[in-house]
Amino acid sequence: MGVLPVEERRVLTAKLDEMRRKALEDPESFWDEHARALEWYKIWDKVLDDGEKPFYRWFVGGRINASYNALDRHVKTWRKNKVALIWEGEDGSVKKYSYRDLYVEVNRVAALLKNFGVKKGDRVALYLPMIPELPIFMLAAARIGAPFTVIFSGFSSDSLAKRLNDSGAKLLVTADGFWRRGRVVRLKDIADKSLEQALSVESVLVVRHAGVDVAMQEGRDYWYHEALEGIGRNTYVEPERLDSNHPLFILYTSGTTGTPKGIYHSTGGYLVWVYWTLKWAFNPNDEDIWWCTADIGWITGHSYVVFGPLLHGLTTLMYEGAPDYPAPDRWWSIIERHGVTVFYTSPTAIRMFMRYGSHWVEKHDLSSLRILGSVGEPINPEAWEWYFKVVGKGRCPIIDTWWQTETGGFMISPAAGIELVPLKPGSATLPLPGVDADVVDDNGNPAKPGVQGYLVIKRPWPGMLLGVWGDPERYVKTYWGRFDGYYFPGDYAMKDEDGYFWILGRADEVLKVAAHRIGTMELESALVEHPAVSEAAVVGKPDPVKGEVPVAFVVLKEGFSPSVKLEEELSNHVAEVIGPIARPAAIIFVKKLPKTRSGKIMRRVLKALVRGEASLGDLSTIEDPSAVDEVKAALRIA
Known part of the structure; x- marks a missing residue:
């Protein structure tokens, strides 16, 4: 199985194994060599500064620009007329941008940002749907050294306001609205509500996309197309x-x-990391039409819709709408019409299409596909097999990637386009070069093969986060506080006898809902904000489509009684405060929650009850055992 002849892959496999060895034995020499694949204005003075662990800094003293590496260096070559971006709207409209076209628009928008007083170091917030203006603004902000923050267009006004305030964004870019399942989502209205709380935003640029009338505040709000006139x-x-x-x-x-x-x-x-991880995992070529289905509001979209593909001079595809609108074959139709060769999506989407049935896939000619990918959560073997056989027709290797927002790019992944390595459905296989990963027990000692433990990364890598914005203590405590000297991503994992990694889910209080990370504390805080709620506890329940869904246990205040109406009200409240993706799958009303004698809610017990596990674990510290019976009874009724 693979895209290269067996003998060629055998040679490349040996080369990749050698790269893994060199990257761990002499990381500074390895990255000194590999970072030169990009264009630097000034080569670094030092590859890695580890003088203030865990605040590692890479390529210290080097000078570089992301916009230049994504666009300018290609415009100087034959790629200037190559299609860089294909965009398809939910209504079927299509736009194509060559590298030259993107270069022109990014320069114009960079000038526009400067006209609005944005300087190097100022933050720009992008609350935009999946339209071409989103990557254009990202690249323009990067061009002038203005850190940008992309805020998922499915988030509520409260969620947007929190992010605007925390980042101290000077400028907000949004749109009048966008299309979702044939209806317009009025994005500017949501942004307006958030701006009642956001203190740092001075100006708002509004992209006309859906063609709906919106309120414009004089002196603050400007139409993007009007502001761009004259540039x-x-x-x-x-x-x-x-x-x-x-x-x-x-x-x-x-x-x-x-x-x-x-x-x-x-x-x-970051740029070095996304460049090389894309190269190693997918081995892209100049003929590829690359489609990563992720929304750019998440890290996958940053790294593998925008920066990774453009650094490689690929053609990257963006789609605005729902995956199954107006029919469940929308994605397969897009692959056929645009000749997509590399398709990278989530297990949640794959399971949804499995439910619709293979006949929707078989209506379309997907022979252009040469390689498939999976991202966002562990892929279950059944979904892997369906993806491989039905979508890939048994000839496209599946690149099952493990990584997260904090890592910047792939960490554990097959390199099936290169290596002669057997794939195991459900395993992300082996760490990529430069990733020193392991599975450890509670004491930080290596776990035995086949035994569940904690995934750790034992040394720094170029794509790693710089920190948590404005909160260095939280960075140290969250990622480096569990195991001394090791980065802890918060996942359970297991290694098998062959050294393959199997990711087993979150070890902290974070849910993975349809590949989106949602903190249980965020959900609980939203519920407790409601005047009827005294206490709330949220746990994850496995779901055949979304992977995991939130289940909320709620204790009401005196004077309030459980009802279907109140359940709907609380569910809508969560969706309004955080966003529709956070809506609980179930709200269970109880009179008390299982707690320790110190008053801590025993979420592991709630999780075990929700999942129907035979053992609830150690209950010796529980304050009131009757609380467990209360939850059991409530679950039976629900």
Whole structure:
């Protein structure tokens, strides 16, 4: 199985094994060599500065620009007329941008940002749907050294306001609305509500996309197309020669508290990492039409819709709408019409299409596909087999990738386009070069093969986060506090006898709902905000389509009684405060929650009860055993 002849892959496998060895034995020499695949204004003085662990810094003293590496260097070559971006709207409209077209638009928008007073170091917030203006603004902000924060267009006004305030964004870019399942989502209205709380935003640029009327506040709000008038196509903005560790972007991810963490990445190390991880895992070529289905509001979209593909000079595809609208074959139709060769999506989507049936896939000619990928959560073997046989027709290897917002790019992944390595359905296989991963027990000692433990990364890598925006203590405590000297991503894992890694889910209080990370504390905080709620506890329940869904246990205040109406009200409240993706799958009303004698809610017991596990574990510390019977009874009724 694979895309290269067996003998050629055998040679490449040996080469990759040698790279793994060199990257661990002499990481500084290895990355000194590999970082030169990009264009730097100034080569670094030091590959890795580990003088203030765990605040590692890569390619210290180097100067680089992300926009230049994604666009300018290609425009100087034959690729200037190559299609860089294919965009398809939910209504079927298609736009194509060559590398030259993107270069022109990014320079114009960079000039526009400067006209609005955005300077190097100022933050720009992008609350946009999946439209071409989103990557254009990302690249324009990167060009002038303004760290950007992309905020998922499915988030509520409260969620948006929190991110605007935490980042201190000076400028917000949004749209009038976008299309979802044939209806317009009025994005500007949501943004307006958030701006009642956001203190740092001085100006708002509004992209006209859905064509709906919106309120425009004079002196603050400006139509993007009007503001762009007068900035010619020959405009050139010199890329800022940025320090390698200048922040490229801030991306907020859920944590174990109610406050999202602003993960921020460097420019140099991040670009090197996404370039090489894409190369190793997928081995792309100049003929590829690359489609990563992720929303750019998440890290997968940053790394493998925008930066990774453009660094390689690929053609990257974006789609605005729902995957099964107006019919369950929308994605397969897109692959056929655009000749997609590399398709990278989530297990949640795969399971949804499995439910619809293989006949929707078989209506279309997918012979252009040469390689498939999976991202966002562990893929179950049944979904892997369906994906391989039905979508890939048994000839496309599946690149099952493990990584997260904090890592910047792939960490554990097959290199099936290169290696002669057997794939195991459900395993992310082996660490990529430069990733020193292991599975350890509670004491940080290596776990035996076949035994569940904690996934750890034992040394720094170029794509790693710089920290948590404005909160260095949280960075140290969250990622480096569990095992001394090891980065702890918060996942359970197991290694088998062959050294293959099997990711087994979250070890902290973070749910993976349809590949989106949602902190249980965020959900609980939203519920407790409601005047009827005294206490709340949220746990995850396995779901055949979404992977995991939130189940909320709620204790009501005096004077309030459980009802279907109140359940709907609480569910809508969560969706309004956090966003529709956070809506609980079930709300269970109880009079008391199982707690320890110190008052801590025993979520592991709730999780075991929700999942129907035979053993509830050690209950010796429980304050009131009758609380367990209360939950059992409530679950039977529900």
